[in-house]
Amino acid sequence: MTAQIFSERLKALRAQMDTHNIDGWIIGREDMYQGEEVPASDERLAYISGFTGSAGTAIVFTDHAALFSDGRYSLQMEKQTDAAAWSCHTMPDIDIGSWLKTQTLTGRTIGVDARLITLSAFDKLSAVMRESGLSLKAMAFNPIDMIWQDRPIAEVTPARTMANDIAGETIDSKLDRLADSLTDFGCDAVLLSRTDAVNWLANIRGHDLACTPVKLAFALYHRENGLIILADRQPMLPVLNEHMAVVPLEQLDELLEPIAGCDFMVDPASLPKAVHQVISDSGVNIVTAPCPVTKIKAQKNPVELDGFRKAHQIDGIVMAEFLCWLDHADVTQMRESALADKLLSMRATHPDFISPSFETIAGSGANGAIVHYRAVAGQDSLIQNNSLFLLDSGAHYRFGTTDITRTILIGDADAEMRRAFTAVLRGHIALARAHVPVGTTGMQLDTIARTPIWSAGLDYAHGTGHGVGHVLSVHEGPASISKRGSLSVSAGMVLSNEPGYYKTGSWGIRIENLIAVKAASTAGFIEFETLTMTPIDRRLIDKTMLSEAEIAWVDIYHQWVLSQIGADVSPPCQAWLINACAPL
Structure with a gap:
């Protein structure tokens, strides 16, 4: 425009x-x-x-x-x-x-x-x-x-049930845990104003957003009266069961009348000012606290974690096929948006694919230095030769969510590209190999990842990692790996590991895998399980900058990737994958 x-x-x-x-x-x-x-x-x-x-x-x-x-x-x-x-x-x-x-x-x-x-x-x-x-x-x-005269009209889409064998926990069990949390706060009821919390709690999902598979809704939970989803009734009919009722948000004041005087929890960081006014006028005793569901759902159960692993194996196969194609195509005659569309179309062929987990970032050359660049057809660039192509993408599958960034060499690299790429890789490896005490905060982990990059005189303006929801928001709280990450990470969380470096006007570098926090064999310590199964571009690695331990990590990671997806890719891709995963 x-x-x-x-x-x-x-x-x-x-x-x-x-x-x-x-x-x-x-x-x-x-x-x-x-x-x-x-x-x-x-x-x-x-x-x-x-x-x-x-x-x-x-x-x-x-x-x-x-x-x-x-x-x-x-x-x-x-x-x-x-x-x-x-x-x-x-x-x-x-x-x-x-x-x-x-x-x-x-x-x-x-x-x-x-x-x-x-x-x-x-x-x-x-x-x-x-x-x-x-x-x-x-x-x-x-x-x-x-x-806004041509304002889009929101499409009405039905909610769907997240089966127990994918969620890994029943609604009853989740409501019991929520009730226990309210008891700890001395509260009788709560207004849940985070949509991902509502969807997780009720084991539902939806299609109200293009890249986040949720049904937009609030919820009212009372320890004695149960769960009420605050949304339009018609789209919720497919998921209605004995565990919940559905009432329009506009009737919240009527729902609060019978419980006036009770201790009522709200999350001020997500509750709209307009809804707070309704609650304030109702006569309940407002208690402010962070959403009690957020911390519970951040620690994935074993079934959810298995779903993540399965999703990453599927996604690893797709990424390998795409990168193989990319290596053999004359992509310098193509635009960034065409490559993003190509990858999406390959993911979408899988029967368990739901949607992309965010809008793909496909930045070539100088556009790769724009951290969250979006390639828009007609406004994007041709793929630049002898430069870097930054591809940040992900998907929701029926049982898990992925988010991966690879920086890919197109043509030949110069020494500065290799030096910066290897520095970023060293930061990525440092976090992946971290063995830290229980209670370590995201801020402390952020420093672990940045230290090798700082030693090369480089830095980046974004956080090193974010939480990832289970077929929910690809960016999930409460923990983050960043300079402001004051909360500790704990076993069961799924986070990203994505340090980077961006040379304004030239190119950008980011290497991102998802990692699951797990208990270490050493009592009182935690470590990380890498979930993402995609080769890191060996052509950009300056081996002389790596220690023996770092070289071993790259080789072990690549052999694991090959063992996990090598048998399931096409024959041409298999040959490409063997070469991409060859030892340094």
């Missing part, structure tokens, strides 16, 4: 702001369910700015507009927005509060959609606004919806 189109949209938004006596408007990249992925009908930030990243916040005033996101999107923000209309800022280098203090805005009223901002986010942002002499007002309308 042209800058003129976005300019007209900004003008129309400002006219609506003027009509409603608002001096500014906050636009986040979220819907009321606060997941990382949102339906097309809720992509308000992209609609108004052109920025399509998975995280970001904009503030539009009558005479200027500012966009904020994290280091993953520094380049993308600048590339996708009109510099004449938007100023772009990378957090935490410049956050909203520090930027506001540089502006002359005292006395202005800033509006935000009460459905689309959480209670904790509203309170935090309101405090930030006050420091700059502004007031934040939660509104019951959204001016962008008033100007």
